[in-house]
Amino acid sequence: MMDWTKIVLAIAIMAVIGGLLGLMLAVADKKLAVKVDERVENVTKLLPGVNCGACGYPGCAGLANALVGGEVNKVSACRVAKPDAKEKIKEYMNSTPGPDGKITKVDL
């Protein structure tokens, strides 16, 4: 004969453990969240997207990351972009703060 109390107790224990693990995941998600700098994605979109590597980076996203991070401060590092695209990138970078509120200045 089955002992229903043991089955109900096991289900209750599993539900409590599941709830606690879910709570821990929710807290970890908030505490360990990585802030994404949207400027990298936006500058990547403004670059030609040729991914030729002439700038010294493996692709346009690499140069965008370097511009946003301050590793490179000349938009002309991209050999392919047209002058109007370079100007747009310069205007965007010099007017848009990152998640820390700081602006990374770049030049043509």
Ligand code: SF4
């Ligand atoms: S030179 Fe310009 S087009 Fe070529 S990979 Fe670098 S950013 Fe992209």
